[in-house]
Amino acid sequence: MSTERASDRAYASLRAAIVDWELEPGTVLQEVEQAARLGVSRTPLREALSRLASDGLVEPLPGRGLVVSAFSLEDVAQLYELRAALETHAARLAAARHRAEPFQELEAAFTRVADVLDDDDEAHHGYYALVARFDAAIDEAVGNRFLVADLQSMRAHLARARRLSRRSQQRLTSAAAEHLAIVRAILDGDGELAANATHVHLSNALRSIRQTAPAAHASEHD
């Protein structure tokens, strides 16, 4: 108990499983079953499920219980509408804050992006780790608890989209270049450029997903 609360472990475990598509959309989550699987009792598990429902990762099944929420290409499109709203604004704010240090490091990292994209198998992990650093820098720069809360909540859904399509190494290279443009705009304090560069990046990212994703997938009840 001193290590960590059981409800936190259950939440983290379930959330990771949903994001990694180990629990696929439409999967019914029964309390006793999941509690046994995770080695906790029903009480902390219920708290974990409640938090997942607040995140929108699970939804109440009208009849009974909870199911892992659907995640179709249509959902990705909607998610990218929200992402555009939040991230273009966040980039604009970050540029206005004039916090140079973390973005100078990011500029160097995105410039040397070939390093992390060398390994075919690990290219995605390296790129995603870099993006995580970028996201953290944005969060710190905007310094807005409301905006950051929505950004972080959104990123869980965004991570689900990663399993929906196969990103080519070429796309990752382009994405890194787009990030570099955003970082440089922020360093220049050019909020409009940062917002527009973000818009461009999101547009390309969504197009890439659409082009490489399977035709249809993941209805709630499949």
Place this chain on the structure above:
Amino acid sequence: MSTERASDRAYASLRAAIVDWELEPGTVLQEVEQAARLGVSRTPLREALSRLASDGLVEPLPGRGLVVSAFSLEDVAQLYELRAALETHAARLAAARHRAEPFQELEAAFTRVADVLDDDDEAHHGYYALVARFDAAIDEAVGNRFLVADLQSMRAHLARARRLSRRSQQRLTSAAAEHLAIVRAILDGDGELAANATHVHLSNALRSIRQTAPAAHASEHD
């Protein structure tokens, strides 16, 4: 029990109390005390508190327990940054959807706004009810579960700001005119105008709050 779940009642009750400033920022919420007050046991109350924490309306107290989250003028400023990001985008999307019906009614309602502003005491309620209809129309028009979820979560915090300053009747009249501009832009399908009109409205609303609010208020620990 068939009527409604105890945890839902507890959540709704606590949420309303926080939004209406009956529970002021910094108030420590103890489980047994609140459970007794609301006539439920600790289990559903804990679920309610968990949801409030997800909403950001309460925050974990480092030592122990939960407190009603702080809400200062600085927080209002941050909240309005998020609001600008979400609502300008939502207005743009609503204009693109071309769903005329609800907005035609709203155009008429905002034009006849003098009707609801007649009564000095009830002017705020009438205006807020009108805004609620506007918000609902936006939600329906954007048809985006992710964006709508963030909008609705944000509105709880926004409602807290209403107690922070005194809106004059003149300001309400102006606000209604600003809403009218947004509604007409949506009806015209002019997304950029809708976004910019929203931006103008939010700027004026925030200025009004700043001008009429007390100098400082509501630190977390007072």
Place this chain on the structure above:
DNA sequence: CGCATCCGCTGTGTATGCACACGACCGCGA
């Protein structure tokens, strides 16, 4: 008189038991 330590209290976190609602299955009757 000051400080450290021990003890008890308070309150959270977790486990478990209980009640009820919904659905499925089975048996009976037409």
Place this chain on the structure above:
DNA sequence: TCGCGGTCGTGTGCATACACAGCGGATGCG
């Protein structure tokens, strides 16, 4: 054979009991 009703099982929602950690006060020692 088909329709209907009753009964049982499954699973959630709620209540309560228990364990433990943090904190404050009291007490004893220096």
